[in-house]
Amino acid sequence: MPHTELVHLPRWFTASQLQPSPTAEVHDWLFINQDSLTQRLMSLSADNFSVTPLFEGWQQLRQDECAALNVAEGSEGWVREVYLRGHGEPWVFARSVxxxxxLEGSGLELAQLGTRSLGELLFSDQAFDRGELQACHYPAACLPAAVQAERLWARRSCFSRGTLAILVAEVFLPAFWTATQIER
Incomplete structure (x- = not known):
């Protein structure tokens, strides 16, 4: 990804702030269902679901991520980028930070997830509280080159447990909307 100063960063909105509002079907995927996206994708794909890690490691967090995590601009964090696949196709690009x-000293070993879904971990641990869902049209420049497209819907929320916060952003790729037969 290019240096963040050269890239338009995502501008996130709550359901009541998002204008114009998405269609009811898109709104459902962005805001209504509070369950694990992993579980919904497993169901949609008839259990033909997989996770493909793209990047995992320490990196300077983007300005919008620092603000959401309540840390100083330019803070370093753990970044995990994956494709959530249905029937082998990338349906969702997920970036968790x-x-x-x-993170250090929290006992959570994000580096050990491999091809496991982070959502699986977060939803199985009752100690995590999920913050409010936000959505936006995700900037193409912030996506991997293979799936760059304009005006893709994305959602994010912050999961917290004590002082630990994990920000999870999920970008719905064109193959996902084809699979759901929803007009976006």
């Missing part, structure tokens, strides 16, 4: 200052 957590500030180094909060």
């Amino acid at each position: 957590s500030a180094r200052s909060a």
Whole structure:
């Protein structure tokens, strides 16, 4: 990804702030269902679901991520980028981040997830509270080159447990909308 100063960053909105509002079907995927997206994708794909890690490691967090995590601009954090696939096709690009200052010493080993879904982990641990869902049209420049497209819907929420916060953003790719037969 290019240096963040050269890229338009996502501008996130709550359901009541988002104008114009998406169609009812898109709104459902962005805001209504509070369950694990992994579970919904498993159901949609008739259990033909997989996770493909693209990047995992320490990196400077983007400005919008630092603001959401309540850490200083320029903070370093753990970044995990994956494709959530249905029938082998990338349906969702997910980017999860957590500030180094909060992650170290938390006992959570994000580096050990491999091809497991982070959502699986977060929803199985009752100690995590999920914050409000937000959505936006995700900037193409913030996506992997293979799936760059304009005006793709994305959602994000922050999962917290004590001082640990994990920000999870999920971008719905064109193959997902084809699979759901929903006009976006």
